[in-house]
Amino acid sequence: MQISVKRDKLVSAVSHVAKAVSTRTTIPILTGIKLKATDEGLTLTASDSDVSIEVQIPSEEAGEWGVTVHKPGSVVLTARIFGEIVRKLAGDEIQISVDDRFAALIRSGQAEFTINGMNADEFPQLPQLEEEKVLSIPSDLLKTMLRQTSFAVSTSEMRPILTGIMWSLEKGQLKFVATDSHRLASRSAVVECAEDLYFHNVVVPGKSCNELMKILDDNQAVVDIVVAENQILIKANHILFYSRLLEGTYPDTSRIIPQGSKTEVVVHSKDFLQSIERASLLSREGKSNVVRLVTMTDNNVEISSNAPEIGRVTEMMTPVSVNGEELKISFNAKYMIDALRSLDSGEIRVSFTGAMSPFVIRPTDHDWILHLILPVRTY
Amino acid sequence: MQISVKRDKLVSAVSHVAKAVSTRTTIPILTGIKLKATDEGLTLTASDSDVSIEVQIPSEEAGEWGVTVHKPGSVVLTARIFGEIVRKLAGDEIQISVDDRFAALIRSGQAEFTINGMNADEFPQLPQLEEEKVLSIPSDLLKTMLRQTSFAVSTSEMRPILTGIMWSLEKGQLKFVATDSHRLASRSAVVECAEDLYFHNVVVPGKSCNELMKILDDNQAVVDIVVAENQILIKANHILFYSRLLEGTYPDTSRIIPQGSKTEVVVHSKDFLQSIERASLLSREGKSNVVRLVTMTDNNVEISSNAPEIGRVTEMMTPVSVNGEELKISFNAKYMIDALRSLDSGEIRVSFTGAMSPFVIRPTDHDWILHLILPVRTY
Numbered sequence: 001m002q003i004s005v006k007r008d009k010l011v012s013a014v015s016h017v018a019k020a021v022s023t024r025t026t027i028p029i030l031t032g033i034k035l036k037a038t039d040e041g042l043t044l045t046a047s048d049s050d051v052s053i054e055v056q057i058p059s060e061e062a063g064e065w066g067v068t069v070h071k072p073g074s075v076v077l078t079a080r081i082f083g084e085i086v087r088k089l090a091g092d093e094i095q096i097s098v099d100d101r102f103a104a105l106i107r108s109g110q111a112e113f114t115i116n117g118m119n120a121d122e123f124p125q126l127p128q129l130e131e132e133k134v135l136s137i138p139s140d141l142l143k144t145m146l147r148q149t150s151f152a153v154s155t156s157e158m159r160p161i162l163t164g165i166m167w168s169l170e171k172g173q174l175k176f177v178a179t180d181s182h183r184l185a186s187r188s189a190v191v192e193c194a195e196d197l198y199f200h201n202v203v204v205p206g207k208s209c210n211e212l213m214k215i216l217d218d219n220q221a222v223v224d225i226v227v228a229e230n231q232i233l234i235k236a237n238h239i240l241f242y243s244r245l246l247e248g249t250y251p252d253t254s255r256i257i258p259q260g261s262k263t264e265v266v267v268h269s270k271d272f273l274q275s276i277e278r279a280s281l282l283s284r285e286g287k288s289n290v291v292r293l294v295t296m297t298d299n300n301v302e303i304s305s306n307a308p309e310i311g312r313v314t315e316m317m318t319p320v321s322v323n324g325e326e327l328k329i330s331f332n333a334k335y336m337i338d339a340l341r342s343l344d345s346g347e348i349r350v351s352f353t354g355a356m357s358p359f360v361i362r363p364t365d366h367d368w369i370l371h372l373i374l375p376v377r378t379y
Numbered sequence: 380m381q382i383s384v385k386r387d388k389l390v391s392a393v394s395h396v397a398k399a400v401s402t403r404t405t406i407p408i409l410t411g412i413k414l415k416a417t418d419e420g421l422t423l424t425a426s427d428s429d430v431s432i433e434v435q436i437p438s439e440e441a442g443e444w445g446v447t448v449h450k451p452g453s454v455v456l457t458a459r460i461f462g463e464i465v466r467k468l469a470g471d472e473i474q475i476s477v478d479d480r481f482a483a484l485i486r487s488g489q490a491e492f493t494i495n496g497m498n499a500d501e502f503p504q505l506p507q508l509e510e511e512k513v514l515s516i517p518s519d520l521l522k523t524m525l526r527q528t529s530f531a532v533s534t535s536e537m538r539p540i541l542t543g544i545m546w547s548l549e550k551g552q553l554k555f556v557a558t559d560s561h562r563l564a565s566r567s568a569v570v571e572c573a574e575d576l577y578f579h580n581v582v583v584p585g586k587s588c589n590e591l592m593k594i595l596d597d598n599q600a601v602v603d604i605v606v607a608e609n610q611i612l613i614k615a616n617h618i619l620f621y622s623r624l625l626e627g628t629y630p631d632t633s634r635i636i637p638q639g640s641k642t643e644v645v646v647h648s649k650d651f652l653q654s655i656e657r658a659s660l661l662s663r664e665g666k667s668n669v670v671r672l673v674t675m676t677d678n679n680v681e682i683s684s685n686a687p688e689i690g691r692v693t694e695m696m697t698p699v700s701v702n703g704e705e706l707k708i709s710f711n712a713k714y715m716i717d718a719l720r721s722l723d724s725g726e727i728r729v730s731f732t733g734a735m736s737p738f739v740i741r742p743t744d745h746d747w748i749l750h751l752i753l754p755v756r757t758y
Contacts, residue, residue, distance in 0.1 A: 088653070314491050
């Protein structure tokens, strides 16, 4: 293998695939990045047990040179060392040549590195997916949907299926649901796909979703999503992102979302967030992190918290509107803060069905987002 | 005690004194910040065993309101909680009132916190220093001097005296020296002081120097330095910074600095730094972190490094000039990188006196800075 490659393109490709490199593995080949040079260009691949990422650097793109392959071939180079070398090299162009014993000579400017590589034949093969279930979505929208749900994923291995985000598609509407059984976040969006395409119970590990978020661009370039038996593939610009799916049946969460409401409070989400953050300052110290919300007769809302041995905090808030029954309810401040921070809406409606029942948070201007939080029993 | 105080002034004062708050202490009062309200304004104080910091908020300054003291008094409030509260409060003005049992009521906007305080009489007294040895220096210059020497302080408790920076003053010239016995950094500057003022062996703990750096502004406002028996005091704008001094006798470092030189290499410091950084990429992985420098017959310099099992790197550099005997020398890349990063000069002169002797790095345009590094024996 012998190539010349544009430095900044290689740096960017390495930083993308590096997200899939195993840091804790006893299998040396998995600490590496596979480089494969063909007539089309250079492909970099990295893989751990959950996620595989492949990035292509084409020979030329939009008139801009990317890579010249003098001699096709492949090698696996230790990700961390290779990554640091390409980042630190001075020239615009990097020459890489690999001999029969997988020693790679990396040259740029006045510097010349020789590092020991590994046989690319030993690198795991990426899954071959049948591209039957394909849908398309703008990159930034997918990123937003992940951001608005991933925080609610369970971190406990007690119920492994809850450590992922459940993706489903019905009637052209993609829906993400995440819950740790104390709170739930859901986000829907219309996508481009075959009219009758349907899937359910596609549970993508939370860790994969977090890595995927880092790779997705903040623009409206369309990415394709391919859903297969045990894998999901996201195809962005020159990047293929594979993740395994979690096995098992995701619980039916639609049943726990209360339909009507007894008390409705509409608030500016930023003001409400700041009140909750202040109230949680002390309760967080006291470990419980419970804040209390009480509707007052003058249509104000009192947010308070009490941490024994530390102190207490009380704050009066004027919501946009308060309707329905009087209410005293306590909840975990962190769940509320996570939900409010993930929202991009100015105004939200909180619908309560009593002090002991889950309550629902929705933006007032659209139905794409729903958060549900279970209250804490304090009486 | 009862006061109204400008929120941003209080936030800034708390963030300054918080640097002296003990995080690991079993004495509750030392986890606190002391607030003292008098007719002059509000004073905040925090203290651990090494460093004490006091910040004043005057009633009024340059026509701008700072604090109104309705009732003088004092209290100690837990630093972390108090700090978070003042940062998160919404209003521009914060009211604090403290009752006889040291419960503090903190109000701003619609929020009202009540937190338990402690008796200020139990807070340690700050040292009373005799202001005999006083000198003045611009804030940014003192900060630079600390930055250019503190990295060379020893982190080993084997020789405790080397864990500090040695400050000395002679003939109006302030000099900082730090060494961990493998490398040395020294920095001098002319300061304003009484003509005959002299001190030596004033060793300020490295940790104190790091905290002091964070407090000093990046401008030319003059700060006063007061040197006393066991303490040093730095007076910046409304801030008093006290540090204890290390006990013991700092070694006489002037004797180990070689006078002449056998080989002199002049380089652009940035190019040289980048070469050394690249060479250290592999050796750092191989744990030894030794790089090798060889002068070539064509007046170039070869920088190389070899890490068994990982690989090797070689780079040819063209210095501004090379004079004197041929040289092959090995040294710890980290020491060289630390020294080069701390320099602000474009061009430096490295003076060698043989492969086994310490070598000296100086800027070519002034004499205020000197770095010394001991080579590593590799033959």
